[in-house]
Amino acid sequence: MKDPNGTSQLPLPSPFSGKAEVIKLPLRDRPSLALKNKVGKAHSKKPTSLWYAVYFPQLAELSESQQDEQLNVLAAPLENISDTVSFHPQALICEIRSSLKYFGGIEAIHNKLKGPLAEQLKQLALPEYFLYAACPTVTGSLLLARSGHNGLIYQQDNLRSALGKLSTDVLNLNKEQNRRLYNMGIRHLRDIWRLPTSDLYKRFGSDFINLLNRALNLAPEPTRNYVPPPAFSTTYDLPYEIDSLDRLLPVADEMLEQLSEFLQRRDLCTSHLLFSLKHEKRSSTVINMSLRQPSRSSEHLLMLLGTHFSNLTIPAPVIAAKIKVKKFDAFMTHSESLLSEDKSAKKQYSDNNLNQFMEQLKAKLGGHFINSIKTIAEHCPEYATQQMTYEKMEKIGKPYRVGQELKKIPISPRPLFLLEKPEQLVLRNGKLYHRKSIEIISGPERIETYWWSDADIRRDYYVALEQNGSRLWIYRERSGKKNWYLHGYFA
Amino acid sequence: MKPYSESSAKAPEPLFNKAYSHADVGNQDNLADSPSIEELLNHNANLWRGCDMAGQGIHGRSTGYPQLDSILPGRGWPQKGLIEIISPQWGMGELQLLIPLMRSVIEQGHWILWISPPHLLYAPALVQVGISTDQVLVVNLETSCKDALWSMEKALQTNNCGLVLAWQTWLPGKVLRRLQLAAETGKTLGVLFKNRDSKYSQSKMRLQVKGFSPQTGSFNKAEVTIIKARGNFQPLTTQLELYRHHSQHTA
Incomplete structure (x- = not known):
């Protein structure tokens, strides 16, 4: 590929892909064509769209963000029957006129939806019921669904009478407006229609009038369509069984190239993907690749995969390979610096490089072998340092931005190497021995802490020099047997 | 004419x-x-003289110890390649030699990778000498030798690691050669710490650090011998005052 970082974006194939030709209509035919249409219209009305609303009253108790999330999940089954699905408070509405014939009537559509929706609701741990209605306007169908009538109105002519029967509760007005309507003696929508519009406008505002107009198809109803979340999964069936993973790399390369193109088209990148190898009569081997930084470069992914392969032993020959993306991220390209000596941009680039290196390290060694270290404000020497494994670092996010600990470091000398478990020293004839005899150079530094717990620490630390030239950090317990211990090396 | x-x-x-x-x-x-x-x-730039000590250019990175600089070819640590530091026991000041270098590496925004250090790397001590732990990465001691060498090679190849420190026992010449090549491609300096010297080692540079016993010298003193270095004819020895950088930083 020419573009290793995958920074360029490919255009999405437009619905009118291919040739965009200007079709010239013969001019003199046009008036007659329009005339013909007019004549035709008079006889048979052009079918208006039919909106099918699904209303979930049980969602009303949840927070708004939760509602959005759950509606997103519930919208997936609706995708199967219509290409225009829109979101409304606690409801989903889709256009079904165009697919009525295909599915064989509204009953068939409803039956087709019932199962999957119930299943989704079950997965979300919500009560398994929903209200539905269909009519020629979006708002109308929403109102009908809210009323719980499960009604169906095919013709626009019947819309007014059907909606008129509904109680004013379906309008979801606020308390004050409801009270006013009630005091005016209005119980049903048809009562509202009897009132003059201009006065209603004065008393209830434009939103209220708009809502009613939209329900009757007197005002346009713009809707925002649901866009399903991106999903990528591709499988490659190998023509013959492959024993060695090296020979699988070209196949993986091909698949990752596909993925990279998919991501570039949508301006996305991925930070978590699964690469599974299928075997005959065995469960498949799954390689879990989570990235430190989202990427879409097929070269980088291939290199990581290669590293994973080198660690992997497969139980049986591979018959198929599959890539599935678990997590998509928005693509963020690094900005080029205006001036060549702009440090931050350079650093970002090097961070980028480092992340790739660390991902590779993790792929080879496993996350728990790579550590970053940091200081902790703590008196007890062994607790003043902390090793953080790679996995932990990832969870915290930005681990290596600590900063303030500089203030908390002790003034007295600390060794670069600390023994994980202090080693007891031998005291013979008043002289200390490790490998050779030890002479104390400076000290003591008294450290007493944790007296409030069982692990009472009371020590006197000394800097010492061994006969062979080793610089040691030793301590003597101030309680119990008063033993001497070696705790570190001034390496 | x-x-x-x-x-x-x-x-x-x-x-x-x-x-x-x-x-x-x-x-x-x-x-x-x-x-x-x-x-x-x-x-004459085209002419290479066997002995770098002749003062033919200063191309090394200063060690921060003038006495050590004066006996190193190029007046400092090489910019890239592999160094072996031999200390019979840990705690001879073998890391102290590298502290100024580490500091400059961190300042340049590079990382330091520690591969299987024999003991716990103590963060407060690093902060004390002015090395930020933000850019320090440690590969555990439990890592298998093969993996450790693999990560060392990869780290030497990347440009982000300014310094790679590794604790290994004897390595075959082939491996050393490979690491050397990796260091050249990544323009990185790798340091191998060992307990024992072997005269058959093929590293470009071998140093030995020795501390003094309480009777013969003070705590701060150390003796560094350059056993072998490309550009030096014979082993050279000098005595250093360690921990100077320590006090400089804290003051």
Whole structure:
């Protein structure tokens, strides 16, 4: 590929892909064509769209963000029957006129939806019921669904009478407006229609009038369509069984190239993907690749995969390979610096490089072998340092931005190497021995802490020099047997 | 002759060509003008002299210890490649030698990778000498030797790691050669710490650090011997005062 970082974006194939030709209509035919249409219209009305609303009253108790999330999940089954699905408070509405014939009537559509929706609701741990209605306007169908009538109105002519029967509760007005309507003696929508519009406008505002107009198809109803979340999964069936993973790399390369193109088209990148190898009569081997930084470069992914392969032993020959993306991220390209000596941009680039290196390290060694270290404000020497494994670092996010600990470091000398478990020293004839005899150079530094717990620490630390030239950090317990211990090396 | 003296004053390269091509080289009148041999040798970039100690350019990174600089070829640590530091026991000051280098590496925004250090790397001590732990990465001691070497090679190859420190026992020449190549490609310095010296080791540079016993020297003192270095004829030894950088930083 020419573009290793995958920074360029490919255009999405437009619905009118291919040739965009200007079709010239013969001019003199046009008036007659329009005339013909007019004549035709008079006889048979052009079918208006039919909106099918699904209303979930049980969602009303949840927070708004939760509602959005759950509606997103519930919208997936609706995708199967219509290409225009829109979101409304606690409801989903889709256009079904165009697919009525295909599915064989509204009953068939409803039956087709019932199962999957119930299943989704079950997965979300919500009560398994929903209200539905269909009519020629979006708002109308929403109102009908809210009323719980499960009604169906095919013709626009019947819309007014059907909606008129509904109680004013379906309008979801606020308390004050409801009270006013009630005091005016209005119980049903048809009562509202009897009132003059201009006065209603004065008393209830434009939103209220708009809502009613939209329900009757007197005002346009713009809707925002649901866009399903991106999903990528591709499988490659190998023509013959492959024993060695090296020979699988070209196949993986091909698949990752596909993925990279998919991501570039949508301006996305991925930070978590699964690469599974299928075997005959065995469960498949799954390689879990989570990235430190989202990427879409097929070269980088291939290199990581290669590293994973080198660690992997497969139980049986591979018959198929599959890539599935678990997590998509928005693509963020690094900005080029205006001036060549702009440090931050350079650093970002090097961070980028480092992340790739660390991902590779993790792929080879496993996350728990790579550590970053940091200081902790703590008196007890062994607790003043902390090793953080790679996995932990990832969870915290930005681990290596600590900063303030500089203030908390002790003034007295600390060794670069600390023994994980202090080693007891031998005291013979008043002289200390490790490998050779030890002479104390400076000290003591008294450290007493944790007296409030069982692990009472009371020590006197000394800097010492061994006969062979080793610089040691030793301590003597101030309680119990008063033993001497070696705790570190001034390496 | 005019053309000859001109070229000699300017640059060494054309001089070299002229020496063979020009017929007048041996002309007696010319000798008074000609530069001394020493000058010619020093200014000729095409000429490599076996002994770097002759002062042929300072191309190393200063170690921060003047005495050590003076006995190292290139007046400092090499920019890239592999160094072996041998200390019979840990705690001889083997890491102290590298502290100024580590600090400059961190300042440049590079990372330091520690591969299987024998003991716990103690963060407060690093902060004390002015090394930020933000750019320090440790590969555990439990890592298998093969994986450790693999990560060392990869780290040497990447540009982000300014310094790779590894604790290993004897390594075969083939492995050392590979690490050396990796270090050259990544322009990184790798340091191998060992307990024992082997004269068959193929590293470019071998150093030995020794501390003094309480009777013969003070706590701060250490003796560094350059056993082998490309550019040095014979082992050179010097005595250093360690922990100076320590006090500098805290003060």
